[in-house]
Amino acid sequence: MGWIRRDWTPHEADEWSKEDWIAVILSPFSYILITMGLALTLFLQPLGYILLAVGIAITIFLFWVIDPKLTAISSEYEKKQRQYLKELEQIQRWEEE
Amino acid sequence: MVEFTWLDYFWTFAYLILMIGCGAIFYRLGKRSGSDFFLAGRGLPWWLPATSNYATHTATDTPMWFSGWVYAAGLRGLWYSLFTGWCAISAFVSTKIFRRSLAGTQAEWQTLRFSGLGAELMRGWLAGWQFSMCMFIAGWVGIAMGNVCHYAFDWPLWWGLVLFSSLCCLYVIAAGYWGVIIADVQQGITMFLVIILVSVWAGIAAGGPTEIVTKIEAMGRGWMLNPFHFTGWFSGDFPIMWLITMVAVPFLGGLGMATHFDWFVEAQRIQSARNIKDASYSIWWGTAAVIVRNSIWAFAVLAFFVIYPDLTDQSDYQLAWFRIGFEFFPVGMVGFFFAAILAIHISTVAGVLNLGSMYATRDLYHHYINPKASEKQVVFVGRLMTVVVLFGSFFFGLMIGEDVTKWLLFALWLMVAGTWLPNILQIIWWRFNAWGYLSAWVANLGVCWLVVWVLPAFGILTDLPDYVQFWLLMLLVGVIYLPITLLTKPDDMDRLVKIYVQTRPIGFWGPVRKEAERRGLLRAIEMMDLQAEMEARKEAGNGMD
Structure with a gap:
């Protein structure tokens, strides 16, 4: 699936892209289909099997799409976190400024 | 028992x-x-x-x-x-x-x-x-x-x-x-x-x-x-x-x-x-x-x-x-x-x-x-x-x-009905300010009790279905906080630029992004990232040796 990008530099991953849209749109469907599908499956309803299977497939696809991007963002941000935390503590102790 | x-x-x-x-x-x-x-x-x-x-x-x-x-x-x-x-x-x-x-x-x-x-x-x-x-x-x-x-x-x-x-x-x-x-x-x-x-x-x-x-x-x-x-x-x-x-x-x-x-x-x-x-x-x-x-x-x-x-x-x-x-x-x-x-x-x-x-x-x-x-x-x-x-x-x-x-x-x-939209606006709209947000919280507290408990108790308002109450509360509170937001000053640009660069919110942040670019902050981050990546690759290369 060449139209899905799975190789990101940290800076590129910071920008909103179609991979984010895919995750945001598919994620609610994943929750809804798993909820309804599992409930109906427990009552052995054929519709339940279909909804649950589609829900699981969507979930796997969604994380396949978004995981590389989240990994890239995280690795970049951890390097800056220390400085940001220091600044946060300065705001917290505002009397010292 | x-x-x-x-x-x-x-x-x-x-x-x-x-x-x-x-x-x-x-x-x-x-x-x-x-x-x-x-x-x-x-x-x-x-x-x-x-x-x-x-x-x-x-x-x-x-x-x-x-x-x-x-x-x-x-x-x-x-x-x-x-x-x-x-x-x-x-x-x-x-x-x-x-x-x-x-x-x-x-x-x-x-x-x-x-x-x-x-x-x-x-x-x-x-x-x-x-x-x-x-x-x-x-x-x-x-x-x-x-x-x-x-x-x-x-x-x-x-x-x-x-x-x-x-x-x-x-x-x-x-x-x-x-x-x-x-x-x-x-x-x-x-x-x-x-x-x-x-x-x-x-x-x-x-x-x-x-x-x-x-x-x-x-x-x-x-x-x-x-x-x-x-x-x-x-x-x-x-x-x-x-x-x-x-x-x-x-x-x-x-x-x-x-x-x-x-x-x-x-x-x-x-x-x-x-x-x-x-x-x-x-x-x-x-x-x-x-x-x-x-x-x-x-x-x-x-x-x-x-x-x-x-x-x-x-x-x-x-x-x-x-x-x-x-x-x-x-x-x-x-x-x-x-x-x-x-x-x-x-x-x-x-x-x-x-x-x-x-x-x-x-x-x-x-x-x-x-x-x-x-x-x-x-x-x-x-x-x-x-x-x-x-x-x-x-x-x-x-x-x-x-x-x-x-x-x-x-x-x-x-x-939470009256603050639902303001809670989204604080993320997606740079112009939504603290005064608008504060007024939404205060107004919601009052309007919520009025619509759900007080007015129906006095027969002024009929008991509405919960989903209708939600949209009504959202509209009523919106009438209060939107004018307040637009009539008060935007938040300080320094603060907005700082939070934008650090958190990268989505939505309508055009003027703030432009200011961050003008100050070279986004470019600076890109350079830091490239440098960090090169160092990581160099370390990986040394490890291979």
């Missing part, structure tokens, strides 16, 4: 010792610093906060209101439970933004997102609000435990409220969030196991899945097995407009922060995760466990319906899940079931006690009263505030009494 054997007592006491033991074991970690007492040092792998999310959101009242919905409305009741769906979008939008802000609480976020006096007022307002809300939540969860103990052992309501929340408070005082998170893991696993077992036992008692379906259809209530059975666009109990509200409000709410009051609990888990990816995963998978739990519960409740189809009083059928365990589990297993109820109860109370204490300590004491407080003082005040939240919960619990579901609907749904 439930009779306990020695084995039942064994399970109950063993479990209590195990939970309180967690506090003793993690005592040393909890007292190291404020960051440890409230955020477990911000270094947890995703599955720890995810399990904690799941455990905290499975409270003693949860099977009550869930049983109430499904017993009365069949599988359509599952749509109600999808209010947790905000995590679906939040995990990839607002969770990322909030984690990057590093704000310990939602109140702290206010002084990062907004500027000046308005930001400080918002921080103080939210801190006080959440401090009170944590007492309220611990109170209604506590009184739900009181109701369970009243049903099972014929105890007065306040015994169940006071006894178990107080025991739970012991390990929260000792180990803070470390104790909460570690206890949540074993509590989460225990309760999931018992939830499955109860459904299995319920299924067996009702004759199996096929028999349950046959019996429900024979009663002429086949619609209970259809989650898509609606009663027209606007009419009946379950119109499609209700469904649209049920889906749109939680899912779109994930674009913002604090759109549901669960957010405040999740915010603590988000910041305790070790990085952005772990924070996102913890939110998504913790809620995935919640929705799976709901489906398993629905099976048990409909099995109960087949066994007891004629209950008409909500206070009777809202105990469906508890009754299955107490009435159908074999001797010796009832104590294990009760231990699981304790796990369900204590995991939520523990999380809320620590969270309320965090708002009181970090946002009120440390920020306003004693900014120069040492880590030792912060931890001490954190412990003291934990006890204050506990006592406050007793007050609220006794006020709520037996009608748990009614209060929950009000708190979950309507009390």
